[in-house]
Amino acid sequence: MDIPGPINPPARLLMGPGPINVDPRVLRAMAAQLVGQYDPYMTATMNETAALYREVFATANAHTLIVDATARGAIEAAFVSLLEPGDRVVVPNFGRFGHLLVEIAQRCGAEVHAIDLEWGTVATYEQIADEMARVQPKMLASVHGDTSTTIAQPFDGLRELCDRYGSLLYADVTASLGGNVVDTDAWGIDVATAGLQKCLGGPPGSAPATFSERAVAAIDARRPDLIRSNYFDMAMIFDYWSDRRLNHHTEATTMLFGARECARVILEEGLTNCQGRHLLNGRAMLAGIEGLGLIPFGDIEHKMANVVGVHIPDGVDGDAVRETLLHDFGVEIGTAFGPLAGRIWRIGTMGYNARQDAVLITLAALEIVLRRHGARVLTGGGVDAAYEVYATA
Amino acid sequence: MDIPGPINPPARLLMGPGPINVDPRVLRAMAAQLVGQYDPYMTATMNETAALYREVFATANAHTLIVDATARGAIEAAFVSLLEPGDRVVVPNFGRFGHLLVEIAQRCGAEVHAIDLEWGTVATYEQIADEMARVQPKMLASVHGDTSTTIAQPFDGLRELCDRYGSLLYADVTASLGGNVVDTDAWGIDVATAGLQKCLGGPPGSAPATFSERAVAAIDARRPDLIRSNYFDMAMIFDYWSDRRLNHHTEATTMLFGARECARVILEEGLTNCQGRHLLNGRAMLAGIEGLGLIPFGDIEHKMANVVGVHIPDGVDGDAVRETLLHDFGVEIGTAFGPLAGRIWRIGTMGYNARQDAVLITLAALEIVLRRHGARVLTGGGVDAAYEVYATA
Numbered sequence: 001m002d003i004p005g006p007i008n009p010p011a012r013l014l015m016g017p018g019p020i021n022v023d024p025r026v027l028r029a030m031a032a033q034l035v036g037q038y039d040p041y042m043t044a045t046m047n048e049t050a051a052l053y054r055e056v057f058a059t060a061n062a063h064t065l066i067v068d069a070t071a072r073g074a075i076e077a078a079f080v081s082l083l084e085p086g087d088r089v090v091v092p093n094f095g096r097f098g099h100l101l102v103e104i105a106q107r108c109g110a111e112v113h114a115i116d117l118e119w120g121t122v123a124t125y126e127q128i129a130d131e132m133a134r135v136q137p138k139m140l141a142s143v144h145g146d147t148s149t150t151i152a153q154p155f156d157g158l159r160e161l162c163d164r165y166g167s168l169l170y171a172d173v174t175a176s177l178g179g180n181v182v183d184t185d186a187w188g189i190d191v192a193t194a195g196l197q198k199c200l201g202g203p204p205g206s207a208p209a210t211f212s213e214r215a216v217a218a219i220d221a222r223r224p225d226l227i228r229s230n231y232f233d234m235a236m237i238f239d240y241w242s243d244r245r246l247n248h249h250t251e252a253t254t255m256l257f258g259a260r261e262c263a264r265v266i267l268e269e270g271l272t273n274c275q276g277r278h279l280l281n282g283r284a285m286l287a288g289i290e291g292l293g294l295i296p297f298g299d300i301e302h303k304m305a306n307v308v309g310v311h312i313p314d315g316v317d318g319d320a321v322r323e324t325l326l327h328d329f330g331v332e333i334g335t336a337f338g339p340l341a342g343r344i345w346r347i348g349t350m351g352y353n354a355r356q357d358a359v360l361i362t363l364a365a366l367e368i369v370l371r372r373h374g375a376r377v378l379t380g381g382g383v384d385a386a387y388e389v390y391a392t393a
Numbered sequence: 394m395d396i397p398g399p400i401n402p403p404a405r406l407l408m409g410p411g412p413i414n415v416d417p418r419v420l421r422a423m424a425a426q427l428v429g430q431y432d433p434y435m436t437a438t439m440n441e442t443a444a445l446y447r448e449v450f451a452t453a454n455a456h457t458l459i460v461d462a463t464a465r466g467a468i469e470a471a472f473v474s475l476l477e478p479g480d481r482v483v484v485p486n487f488g489r490f491g492h493l494l495v496e497i498a499q500r501c502g503a504e505v506h507a508i509d510l511e512w513g514t515v516a517t518y519e520q521i522a523d524e525m526a527r528v529q530p531k532m533l534a535s536v537h538g539d540t541s542t543t544i545a546q547p548f549d550g551l552r553e554l555c556d557r558y559g560s561l562l563y564a565d566v567t568a569s570l571g572g573n574v575v576d577t578d579a580w581g582i583d584v585a586t587a588g589l590q591k592c593l594g595g596p597p598g599s600a601p602a603t604f605s606e607r608a609v610a611a612i613d614a615r616r617p618d619l620i621r622s623n624y625f626d627m628a629m630i631f632d633y634w635s636d637r638r639l640n641h642h643t644e645a646t647t648m649l650f651g652a653r654e655c656a657r658v659i660l661e662e663g664l665t666n667c668q669g670r671h672l673l674n675g676r677a678m679l680a681g682i683e684g685l686g687l688i689p690f691g692d693i694e695h696k697m698a699n700v701v702g703v704h705i706p707d708g709v710d711g712d713a714v715r716e717t718l719l720h721d722f723g724v725e726i727g728t729a730f731g732p733l734a735g736r737i738w739r740i741g742t743m744g745y746n747a748r749q750d751a752v753l754i755t756l757a758a759l760e761i762v763l764r765r766h767g768a769r770v771l772t773g774g775g776v777d778a779a780y781e782v783y784a785t786a
Contacts, residue, residue: 003657006418007422009427033405069466070642073461076622076624205648230493253596254423264396326432
């Protein structure tokens, strides 16, 4: 065969809903040579990474670790380890990733009760409380921030609801962790799973996760051979990450190095500062979108800090705009799925790209491209509005 | 918290059964910045990677791709996608990874018939033929090279056996691919799965896999919602890797870049040359071990090219030797598991480390350390014997 040349990707500014550009510090960390699986340096690195993610998740959970899969894999690891066939689960379903939770729980054999919501909205406390009272589930599982709709579900009161019915509380914080407030312990979350490729500023393929003592006890209560997965058997993975170091899979060392550096970058900035930076740049992007005369999507009160939906103006071909942005300016913005396909774009400001220059470049390029595609936009309106947000920050 | 410093691993020469040192070209490829999931560069890279691994697997299978997990995850992806509860599976079980196949198949609900063999041996054709006749399984699943015993199972005649009973043939080639002859199509293997961290010279966390049309048809024949896993649902992963590009998980871009470079490195050398290099360096290591007066483990006729088991001499503390090697010389050799724990070391010569200098350094250091630990070894005998193999190659 003709062997293709070395990896040499074109320069892209990734301003979609993620993955986004990896922080160069993370790529440098991942360029480190390996050590062996039980090298003292390796086990120390695993322990350090667990400690770093306790800070990022705002938890004291001993069982905080990395699942060697993409974010979706960590959801499955949590569900397949916790749920036995027939277990009841309640899922507020307000976007594509809510649907994913439903689907994964169903594959585990669970009896899933979805609260189906219009995309762009969240479940009210009353909606969840009613369904919890009716179902009295083993687990309440919710996406926190769903990039498919750009909306985040409030977790207020969910712990008390779960306590009332003896339910576990699961949160998918893949798209929110690091860039939005996620207070695992304060919110009483039993299991939270994430991924590196959103606000954490890393590449996809590694999934930080944390489990409360209550969740660990629920997993331990099952005989291991009842867990339908070996790869995602959290009881075995806990043993591997514990001081017992019982061999399970071969830890994905390079991704571990990357995950560790993602957390270091965030904690050196300060978790609160990092969340604040996402909030600021998200506000600037939102203001810029409105400043161009475009209309943001969904319930803005519940918008995630790190992504905004934008209604595609009438008469404009959304995909053609994205293609021109990518081809001519090297700027990627996101398309949409399901009921929002063809109706909105999704523009992210997260991780390494939650920066003023990235926001201004995107707004400037979007203005030019929209005009070339026949849309009416306010000249300079996007950049001016964003500047104003930064000036008054 | 006190934030730990940047990743800065100690220099190690990894001469165990894997992971081994990553080829520096692969680390450089993985340092590339990301592009978006549906960027034309990304989809082209996925297609190129599939084409490269067709060559590495020696297959024409259209369905050749990367599973975003460690090698164990790809085994599970194949099994959970192919096996329905109650399906019969025959597994020659001659080491730790044979046991893993048994265990994963059982978690899928399969009825597993293991041919339990002494570690260090392989199953004879007759043993497999008898069990196949008795069980008439949906699948015959075998590890090819099992690093736990350093032994490789011959695949001669297995395709005809499978044809006789309408069985699928699965091979775990994690530890053999690239460094031993693995002729997927010529051997009639339906599904083969691997990992980067052995002879392919990459980091753990990404698993090349290939599926024959027969295997794809068997997966397609199942309704997707019967597959117990979403993450490892190969029907969905096939759609993602096909021109339809139906979104499944977020592809682990950095690991994909690494997997692509691993294959490029091998194919630029030439697959046959690469296998020959493993054979030569494996022979040199074996000769060196014997030249030191040590005794290799197991059925040498069926030894894998890339790893050798070494009986720990009487009166020598195997772990103390390994620790001195690691601490003083930066050289890692492997311990052993199960019935071989404390009885043998395992020394690898694979991927980037299948090199004369790595072999000679290891033998020289081993000689010195053994002597310091009170073992009787032949002075210079290891290095001399290895030199002789290279001189007559």
